[in-house]
Amino acid sequence: xxxxxxxxxxxxxxxxxxxxxxxxxxxxxxxxxxxxxxxxxxxxxxxxxxxxxxxxxxxxxxxxxxxxxxxxxxxxxxxxxxxxxxxxxxxxxxxxxxxxxxxxxxxxxxxxxxxxxxxxxxxxxxxxxxxxxxxxxxxxxxxxxxxxxxxxxxxxxxxxxxxxxxxxxxxxxxxxxxxxxxxxxxxxxxxxxxxxxxxxxxxxxxxxxxxxxxxxxxxxxxxxxxxxxxxxxxxxxxxxxxxxxxxxxxxxxxxxxxx
Amino acid sequence: xxxxxxxxxxxxxxxxxxxxxxxxxxxxxxxxxxxxxxxxxxxxxxxxxxxxxxxxxxxxxxxxxxxxxxxxxxxxxxxxxxxxxxxxxxxxxxxxxxxxxxxxxxxxxxxxxxxxxxxxxxxxxxxxxxxxxxxxxxxxxxxxxxxxxxxxxxxxxxxxxxxxxxxxxxxxxxxxxxxxxxxxxxxxxxxxxxxxxxxxxxxxxxxxxxxxxxxxxxxxxxxxxxxxxxxxxxxxxxxxxxxxxxxxxxxxxxxxxxxxxxxxxxxxxxxxxxxxxxxxxxxxxxxxxx
Amino acid sequence: xxxxxxxxxxxxxxxxxxxxxxxxxxxxxxxxxxxxxxxxxxxxxxxxxxxxxxxxxxxxxxxxxxxxxxxxxxxxxxxxxxxxxxxxxxxxxxxxxxxxxxxxxxxxxxxxxxxxxxxxxxxxxxxxxxxxxxxxxxxxxxxxxxxxxxxxxxxxxxxxxxxxxxxxxxxxxxxxxxxxxxxxxxxxxxxxxxxxxxxxxxxxxxxxxxxxxxxxxxxxxxxxxxxxxxxxxxxxxxxxxxxxxxxxxxxxxxxxxxxxxxxxxxxxxxxxxxxxxxxxxxxxxxxxxxxxxxxxxxxxxxxxxxxxxxxxxxxxxxxxxxxxx
Numbered sequence: 001x002x003x004x005x006x007x008x009x010x011x012x013x014x015x016x017x018x019x020x021x022x023x024x025x026x027x028x029x030x031x032x033x034x035x036x037x038x039x040x041x042x043x044x045x046x047x048x049x050x051x052x053x054x055x056x057x058x059x060x061x062x063x064x065x066x067x068x069x070x071x072x073x074x075x076x077x078x079x080x081x082x083x084x085x086x087x088x089x090x091x092x093x094x095x096x097x098x099x100x101x102x103x104x105x106x107x108x109x110x111x112x113x114x115x116x117x118x119x120x121x122x123x124x125x126x127x128x129x130x131x132x133x134x135x136x137x138x139x140x141x142x143x144x145x146x147x148x149x150x151x152x153x154x155x156x157x158x159x160x161x162x163x164x165x166x167x168x169x170x171x172x173x174x175x176x177x178x179x180x181x182x183x184x185x186x187x188x189x190x191x192x193x194x195x196x197x198x199x200x201x202x203x204x205x206x207x208x209x210x211x212x213x214x215x216x217x218x219x220x221x222x223x224x225x226x227x228x229x230x231x232x233x234x235x236x237x238x239x240x241x242x243x244x245x246x247x248x249x250x251x252x253x254x255x256x257x258x259x
Numbered sequence: 260x261x262x263x264x265x266x267x268x269x270x271x272x273x274x275x276x277x278x279x280x281x282x283x284x285x286x287x288x289x290x291x292x293x294x295x296x297x298x299x300x301x302x303x304x305x306x307x308x309x310x311x312x313x314x315x316x317x318x319x320x321x322x323x324x325x326x327x328x329x330x331x332x333x334x335x336x337x338x339x340x341x342x343x344x345x346x347x348x349x350x351x352x353x354x355x356x357x358x359x360x361x362x363x364x365x366x367x368x369x370x371x372x373x374x375x376x377x378x379x380x381x382x383x384x385x386x387x388x389x390x391x392x393x394x395x396x397x398x399x400x401x402x403x404x405x406x407x408x409x410x411x412x413x414x415x416x417x418x419x420x421x422x423x424x425x426x427x428x429x430x431x432x433x434x435x436x437x438x439x440x441x442x443x444x445x446x447x448x449x450x451x452x453x454x455x456x457x458x459x460x461x462x463x464x465x466x467x468x469x470x471x472x473x474x475x476x477x478x479x480x481x482x483x484x485x486x487x488x489x490x491x492x493x494x495x496x497x498x499x500x501x502x503x504x505x506x507x508x509x510x511x512x513x514x515x516x517x518x519x520x521x522x523x524x525x526x527x528x529x530x531x532x533x534x535x536x537x538x539x540x541x542x543x544x545x546x547x548x549x
Numbered sequence: 550x551x552x553x554x555x556x557x558x559x560x561x562x563x564x565x566x567x568x569x570x571x572x573x574x575x576x577x578x579x580x581x582x583x584x585x586x587x588x589x590x591x592x593x594x595x596x597x598x599x600x601x602x603x604x605x606x607x608x609x610x611x612x613x614x615x616x617x618x619x620x621x622x623x624x625x626x627x628x629x630x631x632x633x634x635x636x637x638x639x640x641x642x643x644x645x646x647x648x649x650x651x652x653x654x655x656x657x658x659x660x661x662x663x664x665x666x667x668x669x670x671x672x673x674x675x676x677x678x679x680x681x682x683x684x685x686x687x688x689x690x691x692x693x694x695x696x697x698x699x700x701x702x703x704x705x706x707x708x709x710x711x712x713x714x715x716x717x718x719x720x721x722x723x724x725x726x727x728x729x730x731x732x733x734x735x736x737x738x739x740x741x742x743x744x745x746x747x748x749x750x751x752x753x754x755x756x757x758x759x760x761x762x763x764x765x766x767x768x769x770x771x772x773x774x775x776x777x778x779x780x781x782x783x784x785x786x787x788x789x790x791x792x793x794x795x796x797x798x799x800x801x802x803x804x805x806x807x808x809x810x811x812x813x814x815x816x817x818x819x820x821x822x823x824x825x826x827x828x829x830x831x832x833x834x835x836x837x838x839x840x841x842x843x844x845x846x847x848x849x850x851x852x853x854x855x856x857x858x859x860x861x862x863x864x865x866x867x868x869x870x871x872x873x874x
Contacts, residue, residue: 054743080745092740094733105733106744108726118725119718172745292654340835355653356600360795360838363788367831375828481784485665488658496654523673530662530669537659538647 005068007032007176007207008053008084013062015048022048024231025062030176035198035208037222039215039242041251044228046211047089050180053209054086055079066176081110085174089181091165095154099145102153102164103136106171135171143167143197159190163197170201177201179210183217195221219243227251262397264518265511270403272510273410274468278483279490279502280417281461287434287497288454291341291358295365296462297484301477302369303329303463304470305377308384318386322467326460333459334452336365342448373477381474384467406468413464414503417457421499426453434497489533562709566702574701580813581708582769585715587793587805589762592719594791595800596728597755598735603644603660604763605786606667609779611637611764616684616771617677626690626772634764641760645753661784672779683778687771698772708769712806715762719802722758731755785827792830796837798846807845 006029015023023045030036038046051057053064055076063072071079094102111128118125140146143163148156153164162182169177182198183191191214198221202208212218218225219239227235227242229251235242242248282296306325310316316324340361344354390401421427429450469479490509494501509529517525566574586608593601614633618624624632648659671678678684689698690707698704722728730751733741742748771777789812797808812833816826841848 056739056743075747076742077745077747080743086743088740088743092737094736094740096736097732105729108729109733109741109745111726113726115725115727118727119721121721168740168744286654290654292657340839343839356594356598357838357842359600359654359657360791361835363791364831364834364838367785367788367827367834371825371828371831485661488661492655492658524669527666527669527673530666533662534647534659537651537655 005032006030007067008209009063009065009068010049010053011063011065013049013052013064014060015045015052015057016060021231023052023228026228026231026233027062028226028233028236030207030209031224033202033205033207034223035202035210035221037218037225038209038211038228039213039218039225040228040234043230044251045231046228047180048231049228050086050178050209050211054084054178080172080174083173083175084178085169085172085176086178087162087165087169087180087182089184091158091162093153093161093164093168095152097153098149099140099151099153099156099164100136100149103139103167103171104132106168107132107135110172139167139170142170142200144193159186159194162186162194166197166201170206174206176207176209179208179212181212182210183212183214191217260518262395264514266397266399268511268514269507270399270406270510271514272507273407274465274472274506275483275486275490275510276503276506277410277413277461277465277468279487279494279506280414280499281458281465282484282487283491283494283497283499283502284454284461285458286491287499288430289341289345289451290355291345291362293458294359294362294484295336295369296362296458296487297480297482298366298369298373299329299333299459299462299480300466300469300483301373301475301480302332303459303466304384304475304479305373306463307467308382308470308475311384318384318467318471322464325467326463329463330456330459333455333462337452337455340365342451345451370477370480377477379477381476384470384475386471402471406472409464409468413461417461417499420457426450430454486529489529492533493536559713563706566705571701574705576813576817578701578705578708578773580809581705581712582766582773583789583793583813584806584809585708585712585766585769586763586790587797587809588712588715588719588802589759589766590787590790591794591797591799591802591805591808592762593756593759594794596723596731596735597649597752597759599649599756600657600791601660601756601759602657602784602787603664603667604759604790605782605784606664607637607641607760607763608767608770608786609667609671609777609782610640610767612767612771612777613671613678613684615768616687616777620684620687621677627693630690630768633768634761637760637764637767638757641757642753645756646749649749649752649756664782664784664787668779668782671782678779681779683776683780684771685776687775687777689772704773708773711765711769715765716802716806719758719762723802727751727754788834789830792834796833796844798844801846804844804846811845 008030010026010028012025012027013023014021014025026045026049028036028038038049040046048057052059055071055074055078059072063070065071066079066082066084069082071082071084074082094105097105111132113125113128118128137146137149140149143166145156145160145163145167148160153161156164162185166179166182169179179198183194186194195217198208198210210218210222219242222239225235225237225239225242226233227245227248229247234247234251235245237245278300281299282293285291285293285296303325306328307318307321310321310324310328311318314321341358344357344361386402386405388402388405392399392401392404419427421431430453433447433450465483466479469483473479486509490505491497491502493509494503494505512532513525513529516528520528565577569577586604589607590601590604593599593604611633614636615626615629618629618632619626644660644663648656648663651659672681674680689704692698696703698707723731730741730746731754733744733746734748734751734755738748741751770781774781793808793812794805795808796811797806798804812830816829837844843850
């Protein structure tokens, strides 16, 4: 029995698309309360790994466990219910709903609001809705979108949409948050702000696994880093160790132009 | 008895295949489920009949003339109603729904136009081919053999068009990879307009042949449209070989089910088969998964 | 303001049959039934995001089940109706579970196939459905709670109550958690799944609610027309519902009702022969889709916007703007 059991265990997972092994025998552990970065050159299989953990793709082989419980093969909505929330590359939100509406949708999805009590507008349902209203405000405040609460989500600036995407994930009250390229398309100032927010998320007790291209940001924000190349894990360690790792340097140099 | 049923099924299947070809071509190239397609079939039959009546030309001369007419009509309808929507249709569900709504609208208008112009009474159309052939105890009218021959000719012609001409290559490129085709500078609108023309011509041929076997009337487009749906799903939406095999298969199944199981419920069998295929193999027997 | 409008409308609708002749009452009842059917289609279009060409089959199943129970087994309307509704909702759930995983054109085509199967079964199951000739002489619902429905006027009120209750219930629904889940799934299935919404379940629920409302329309249709025949439930019946929902405005509750009013009364006022009606439906469908995708309600919004802007500007300019828009 380990003293500090990992929150997420990924054991020898593989994913084959047609004849291509996008992810090959990758194992990793995410420890409670850490920020783990998953990096690698283009096509290394980072996002595929993400999709395997969050249930978007089915595994060809291997196993994923959350708190020791096997979650392989569960539908994404069940996995979300068990405490893994994710964001999407290029962010994914409900563009036609308001910012408030977006967060509200995620909170309603997770709420225990019975159909009939809600449909009839019973007192309990009204109380639940009221508490959801308060939570929306809290989350918007946390991601810094309070002043845009009533805007249509699709009309927000790109960086704000990314923040809203993170807000949506936080609304699921996850234990583990998967961030897919959270800093993509941000300028350095926005990146620094978002990185601060990732740390603040961790301070609220949420473990974070993030995939990222922006090396500087990853080095700054992560406690540990796992490096993938061509579907396989080639290194694991603290940012300092990774920076000094010869194989990592080679992998990145080899695909210099698309980094 | 069985041989006769198979032969009948083959004839029916040929017409079905022909009906489905034009429909599946449009889906393959433009991702349009064309609900007005059955009406093009019907208009094709009326065009052929009208040319025959007013010029006294025989069926086999009038048919190509009418095919050109329906091809033009098909292109005009595409340019007027569908082209403005297509860009949205590839990217959003909403766009896809809009395209279907428009073709449903066309279905209403074309059918009513035919009723207003030609009235509802069924009319005869004579191919001018008589006589029968007997092989063993299978009886086949020459007219039905001509139907099979025309279907075979059109299929060969279509394959030539798809695989031996530049526009055919462009068409296949678009069907396989739209973004790629746009990127290398193909004029997709032009190619899609061309597909609508070809599809209209095929519809005209199928409709005219149906007209000679049964009757020409404004309501004749409904059944072939439904058959085309079944066939393309059976064979894979957008797949040309799928439409041919699917057409023949449905023709055979319908005849056999009608003869040996229940005539009244023969259409029910094809629809149930369709649903089974869709659920087990959503991309159809010849289709590629999306 | 809105409450006042609703109150006035309700008063007008209640007073209408007392001021109008039999034919006008008949026409108004027809409109109400179409409005219920259009509402059911509008729900599937707007909240499940699918074109359902099988909607007419749901109407047919419910209408026939109720009529057969009454005519062949002597069951009271008020007992047969819930049975018929339960039947249609179960069938919708089953069909939905099988078909809703299909995307775009595949769903549309398979539901069309379902509608055709239903129609063919009705047309060929002579012993039970009386085949293509249909069920004749369907009586008005039996009296209940001291109310009888054997006059045109009383049947009108029954239809009015059903529509009003539907509107109210659906209005609550789209504001409920379920309503929001439906919207989320319609907007983005993938994202919905990842924020914990069971996508299939919600789509099936949406389809079942649509089928329930369609069934209510079907229950009224039999006694209203006094005859049910398979020819009433072709593809065109579903398309008529679609046209009404689209012309009125998809994604709203008032839209389909407006659409039904529009499509019953416009041909009536223009005294079209029955020939031109389908052509008009077709033309409307195309024009609305191409030019005003938000339907009559969208046009009303545009007009309101123009008016609001027009008041602040010199007259001539607002006139030009109006023409340009």
